[in-house]
Amino acid sequence: MEKFARNEPALWMIQLFRVSKIYPPNYPALTDIHLHIEKGEFVFVSGPSGAGKTTLLRLLFREEEATEGQIIVNGRNITRLNGARVARLRQAIGLVFQEFKLLPSMSALENVALAAEVVGMSRTESRRRAFHLLRELGLKDKHDARPPTLSGGEQQRVAIARALVNDPILVLADEPTGNLDAEMAEETMRLFLKIHEKGTTIIIATHDSGLLRRFQHRVVLLQRGRLMADSKTAGRSMVSKVEP
Ligand SMILES: Nc1ncnc2c1ncn2[C@@H]1O[C@H](COP(=O)(O)OP(=O)(O)O)[C@@H](O)[C@H]1O
Numbered sequence: 001m002e003k004f005a006r007n008e009p010a011l012w013m014i015q016l017f018r019v020s021k022i023y024p025p026n027y028p029a030l031t032d033i034h035l036h037i038e039k040g041e042f043v044f045v046s047g048p049s050g051a052g053k054t055t056l057l058r059l060l061f062r063e064e065e066a067t068e069g070q071i072i073v074n075g076r077n078i079t080r081l082n083g084a085r086v087a088r089l090r091q092a093i094g095l096v097f098q099e100f101k102l103l104p105s106m107s108a109l110e111n112v113a114l115a116a117e118v119v120g121m122s123r124t125e126s127r128r129r130a131f132h133l134l135r136e137l138g139l140k141d142k143h144d145a146r147p148p149t150l151s152g153g154e155q156q157r158v159a160i161a162r163a164l165v166n167d168p169i170l171v172l173a174d175e176p177t178g179n180l181d182a183e184m185a186e187e188t189m190r191l192f193l194k195i196h197e198k199g200t201t202i203i204i205a206t207h208d209s210g211l212l213r214r215f216q217h218r219v220v221l222l223q224r225g226r227l228m229a230d231s232k233t234a235g236r237s238m239v240s241k242v243e244p
């Protein structure tokens with residue numbers, strides 16, 4: 001516990017202390033992960049398929065519970081939480097997925113507004129926020145469009161608007177460019193950078209080593225559930241070694 005005393009809690013968005021995740025019956029997806037991420041950082045979690053990237057994100061929004069170790073998010077220990085506290089944690093986190101996960105029968109605006117309404121914001125305020133976010137993300141003319149009529153890049157922008165609607169302190173994106181062509185992927189990454197510039201902490205899981213080279217940010221490399229390298233401590237040279 002000495003570690004807690006030495007680390008300034010106000011600085012950290014994420015602190016993982018020797019975290020392991022074993023899926024039943026006996027599959028070690030993450031082993032002994034020790035990782036700190038500062039507030040306002042932009043971090044790629046990289047590594048080949050099966051390395052444990054998705055599991056790491058799922059631990060952070062408490063979709064999964066750690067088997068060993070401690071996880072602190074924004075100064076709160078989230079390792080063991082009851083249902084109400086899990087809900088509160090998730091309110092503070094914006095999630096973006098490879099497959100967008102939009103509701104196909106609702107308009108773009110409704111998809112975004114719903115995320116605010118379900119946490120208790122009024123319908124009027126939710127729609128107002130959704131309206132402004134969609135405009136900010138370049139979807140001014142697409143408020144009424146249903147997701148299946150939008151391009152992949154547009155759908156991902158709607159999903160990003162949804163992730164931002166409750167003013168998250170942390171955005172977690174799991175392979176957010178995985179279903180996009182190169183141009184759309186680039187555009188989506190620029191959006192994340194814009195959000196990051198406003199001070200939001202962003203963690204992006206990706207097995208796309210091209211992204212890591214084009215966007216020079218901290219890279220944490222996982223392999224077979226172990227943290228193999230961290231550019232923050234090793235320098236950028238490690239990124240050239242990252243090949244999925
Ligand atoms: N719910 C689960 N039950 C059992 N094993 C799982 C489960 N989810 C993931 N795994 C296994 O854990 C390992 C890490 O998976 P994952 O975190 O999805 O890796 P990545 O996102 O890097 O591809 C993989 O070998 C995967 O098969």
Ligand SMILES: [Mg+2]
Nearest residue numbers: 053054055174
């Ligand atoms: Mg994954």
